Amino acid sequence: MEFKANWIRPAKDLGDVCPVFKKEWKIKKPLKKVELYLTALGVYEAEVNGKRVSGYVLAPGWTAYEMRLQVQRYDVTELVREENILTVIVGRGWMRSPMPGFVEAEYKKKRMEQPCGLWGELHLTYADGSKEVLASDETWEYGESAVRFSEIYDGEHYDATFDTTLWSHALRLDWQTDILMMQEGEEIREIERIGAKSVFETPAGERIVDFGQEITGYVEFCVDAKAGERIRILHGEVLDKNGNFYRDNYRDAKAEIQYICKEGGQTYHPKLTFFGFRYLKLEEFPKKARPEQFKAVVVCSNIKKTGHLSCSDPDVNQLFSNIFWGQKGNFLDIPTDCPQRDERLGWTGDAQVFVKTATYNYDVEKFFTKWLHDMAAHQRKDGGIGQVIPDLLDAGNPSAAWGDAAVICPWQIYQTYGKKQILEDQFDCMKKWVDYITGATTVPYLWAGGEHFGDWLGLDAPSGSYKGSSREEFIATAFYAYSTQLLVKAAKVLGKDAGEYEQLYQNIVETFRKTYPEYLTQTEHILAVHFRLAKDLQKTADDLAEMIKRDGSQIKTGFVGTPYILHVLSEYGHSDLAYTLFLRKEYPSWLFSVKQGATTIWEHWDGIMENGDFWSADMNSFNHYAYGSVADWVYEKAAGIRPLEEYPGFERVLIKPMADKRLNWLEASIDTRNGKIASKWICTPDGIRYEIETAVPAEVEIGDMKMEVAPGTYTFWG
Incomplete structure (x- = not known):
C-alpha cells in the first residue's frame, strides 16, 4: 500500500508531558467505510469522538525501530459521525524511555532524546465509490494531554482535572517512512x-x-x-x-x-x-x-492457550500455574526476562531455553516470527547476535547459548507448527550466526575466546560468580555443534546444499571429543548427552545420575543445563531420579519457590531463602520464566507426548508416558496445528491406566508394548 502521510511532531518541547494530537474533519457525503492507519515514535492511545479505536494497548509495540516500525489498521466506521475528532496521545514507550536502566551510554542518551512523532492516515471510502485520504501533516494540531508523565520504568502521572484547551499546529518531522510495515506481531x-x-x-x-x-x-x-x-x-x-x-x-x-x-x-x-x-x-x-x-x-x-497440565499434587499444579503465568507476564510483544525492574529486555538466552515450552503452552508462531524478524534486522555485520533483541546492548559481546537463539528458536517454531516459512525467513540469519562463531574462534572447530555467560546462575558457581563452574568454552563449543547441526537440518528441509556445514559439524564433534574427554559438572554431562557429543551417551548419562546422587539428589545447574537435565535422565533409564528432582520440595528445586508462596517462576532457585532473606536486591526477579522450561519435560516425558522431527507440526507423534507412583495421576494435552493430543495416566490398585487421545496417527509405547494407532481415543493398562 502506498502511503501519503508525513511524520509530525509538537512545535515545541513539552518536557515530560505526553502530547495529544488532533485531527478534525466533517463527512461530506454518505460513507461506506473509514479506516485509520496509525503508528508513533513511542506508544499511543487513539480515540475517535471520545471512543477507543481498538483494544490494542501499547501500540505500535516494540520492534527494531531503526529498521522496522509497525503500522496498525483500524476500521473506525462505526465511530464516525457528521463532525469528527481523532485524538492520539503519545508516550515515550520503549523507544524513548531510558532503556536499559543499568547502562549509561551515548547510544542510550540518543534514543531518549529522539523527538515524539506521529504518523497517520484516515482513509474515507464513500458510498459512491470515491475515496479521500486525510494524512498527517501541518494541519493536524497538538496540545498537552492529561498524561503529565509516562515511561516504561518509572510509571505514569495523570491529572484528571486537566483539559486540553490550547492547541497549536504540528510541525513536520524528518523521519524515515521506508521502515514502516503493517502490523506483523500479535496485538497487545x-x-x-x-x-x-x-x-x-x-x-x-x-x-x-x-x-x-x-x-x-x-x-x-x-x-x-x-x-x-x-x-x-x-x-x-x-x-x-x-x-x-x-x-x-x-x-x-x-x-x-x-x-x-x-x-x-x-x-x-x-x-x-x-x-x-x-x-x-x-x-x-x-x-x-x-x-x-x-x-x-x-x-x-494476544496469544492463544494451547497447552494443559494437571496432576494429583497441589504443589505441582501451582508450579504449572506459575509457568503459564510466567509466560503471560513476559510475552508482552517480545519475550522479556522480567516485567518489573529497570530491564524488561528480550534476552536471547532466556527465549531459547524456554521456546519449546512456550510453543506447547500457547500459540506463539506469530509472536516469535515477528521477534525473529527483528533479530535478523539487528544482526550485526559480522553475523553476531546481540544479548537482547531488540538490541539495546549493542556494545555487548555475543554469547554462546544466547546468540544460538538465532538457530534454536526458528527450528523449534518449525517443529511445533510445521511451516517452512520461518526457516526460509531466518535461514540467512541462522547461517550468519554459525559463520560468526567460525570466524570468531581462536581455535578451529571449537569456540575458543570471546566472552560468555556460561551456565548462568548455576548453583555450582565459585564464590562471587554468576556463571556456574562449567567451562565456558565447553558450553560454547557444545552450542556451536548444536547450532551447526540444526542449520544442516534446516538446509535440508529447504532443499539447500548443506555439505559444507555437515563437514563442519563432524569436525566440531571430533575436536570436541578430543578436547573434552572428561566432563566436570552436571551441566557438562547434560550437554554432552543431549547434544549427542559424548562418545558413549549411556555411560555419560549414568555418570550424570551418579553425580546428581552424590550431590544429594539435587540440581546444580543454571540457565544452560536446567532445561535438559530431566530429559537426559529420562531418556537413558533414570526417570525415577528425574521425578525425584522434579518433585523435590526442599531448596534447590522447582517446588521450593512454590512452598515459599510463588505465583510465577523465579530468577533464582532461592530468590527468597529458607530463612526469609532475599538472595539479593540487584538481580532478583520473581517473574522470570526461564526455569519454567521444565514444562516441556512434563509434556514430552512424564505425559509422553513426543513430536517426531520428521513429522513437523505434530503430523505424527510418539506417545510414550513415564508414570511415577509418587503422583496418583498426571495429564497433559496440546492443541496442535493438526488437532488435540492428550495423555493421562492414573495409578490404581490394579495397575497404571493410560488414557490417550490423538488427532493424528501415533506410535504408542507403554512398557514392552509398542503399537501404531489411528486417530482416536484409547485406554491401555501397564
Whole structure:
C-alpha cells in the first residue's frame, strides 16, 4: 500500500508531558467505510469522538525501530459521525524511555532524546465509490494531554482535572517512512482482570493491596474524591519476611502511579505503560481503601492457550500455574526476562531455553516470527547476535547459548507448527550466526575466546560468580555443534546444499571429543548427552545420575543445563531420579519457590531463602520464566507426548508416558496445528491406566508394548 502521510511532531518541547494530537474533519457525503492507519515514535492511545479505536494497548509495540516500525489498521466506521475528532496521545514507550536502566551510554542518551512523532492516515471510502485520504501533516494540531508523565520504568502521572484547551499546529518531522510495515506481531491486549484479594496494613503501617497473583499489566482503581486530591501508588512483587512492602529488587525503576483526582466518582488505569506486580503500596489514597476498588488488569500479547497440565499434587499444579503465568507476564510483544525492574529486555538466552515450552503452552508462531524478524534486522555485520533483541546492548559481546537463539528458536517454531516459512525467513540469519562463531574462534572447530555467560546462575558457581563452574568454552563449543547441526537440518528441509556445514559439524564433534574427554559438572554431562557429543551417551548419562546422587539428589545447574537435565535422565533409564528432582520440595528445586508462596517462576532457585532473606536486591526477579522450561519435560516425558522431527507440526507423534507412583495421576494435552493430543495416566490398585487421545496417527509405547494407532481415543493398562 502506498502511503501519503508525513511524520509530525509538537512545535515545541513539552518536557515530560505526553502530547495529544488532533485531527478534525466533517463527512461530506454518505460513507461506506473509514479506516485509520496509525503508528508513533513511542506508544499511543487513539480515540475517535471520545471512543477507543481498538483494544490494542501499547501500540505500535516494540520492534527494531531503526529498521522496522509497525503500522496498525483500524476500521473506525462505526465511530464516525457528521463532525469528527481523532485524538492520539503519545508516550515515550520503549523507544524513548531510558532503556536499559543499568547502562549509561551515548547510544542510550540518543534514543531518549529522539523527538515524539506521529504518523497517520484516515482513509474515507464513500458510498459512491470515491475515496479521500486525510494524512498527517501541518494541519493536524497538538496540545498537552492529561498524561503529565509516562515511561516504561518509572510509571505514569495523570491529572484528571486537566483539559486540553490550547492547541497549536504540528510541525513536520524528518523521519524515515521506508521502515514502516503493517502490523506483523500479535496485538497487545488486556486479557483478564483480577480483583484484589485484600487490603491490609503491614507491621510498618503501610497500606497494601494484594491481588494474590503476580501479573504484568496495571491496576485499575475507582474512587470517590474531591478535585485536587492526590493518589500515589507503588508496585511490588513480594513482602519481606516481616510482612512489610518490598521493592528494592526493582532497582532504579520507580514503577509509580501518580493521579490527581477530579470531583466525584472516577475510574482510572495507566494508558501508556505497564508494571510487573502482585502488591500495591498506597502511599496516598483518599479515604479508606476497599478491595472492590482495585482490579489488576493483565496485559500481554494476544496469544492463544494451547497447552494443559494437571496432576494429583497441589504443589505441582501451582508450579504449572506459575509457568503459564510466567509466560503471560513476559510475552508482552517480545519475550522479556522480567516485567518489573529497570530491564524488561528480550534476552536471547532466556527465549531459547524456554521456546519449546512456550510453543506447547500457547500459540506463539506469530509472536516469535515477528521477534525473529527483528533479530535478523539487528544482526550485526559480522553475523553476531546481540544479548537482547531488540538490541539495546549493542556494545555487548555475543554469547554462546544466547546468540544460538538465532538457530534454536526458528527450528523449534518449525517443529511445533510445521511451516517452512520461518526457516526460509531466518535461514540467512541462522547461517550468519554459525559463520560468526567460525570466524570468531581462536581455535578451529571449537569456540575458543570471546566472552560468555556460561551456565548462568548455576548453583555450582565459585564464590562471587554468576556463571556456574562449567567451562565456558565447553558450553560454547557444545552450542556451536548444536547450532551447526540444526542449520544442516534446516538446509535440508529447504532443499539447500548443506555439505559444507555437515563437514563442519563432524569436525566440531571430533575436536570436541578430543578436547573434552572428561566432563566436570552436571551441566557438562547434560550437554554432552543431549547434544549427542559424548562418545558413549549411556555411560555419560549414568555418570550424570551418579553425580546428581552424590550431590544429594539435587540440581546444580543454571540457565544452560536446567532445561535438559530431566530429559537426559529420562531418556537413558533414570526417570525415577528425574521425578525425584522434579518433585523435590526442599531448596534447590522447582517446588521450593512454590512452598515459599510463588505465583510465577523465579530468577533464582532461592530468590527468597529458607530463612526469609532475599538472595539479593540487584538481580532478583520473581517473574522470570526461564526455569519454567521444565514444562516441556512434563509434556514430552512424564505425559509422553513426543513430536517426531520428521513429522513437523505434530503430523505424527510418539506417545510414550513415564508414570511415577509418587503422583496418583498426571495429564497433559496440546492443541496442535493438526488437532488435540492428550495423555493421562492414573495409578490404581490394579495397575497404571493410560488414557490417550490423538488427532493424528501415533506410535504408542507403554512398557514392552509398542503399537501404531489411528486417530482416536484409547485406554491401555501397564
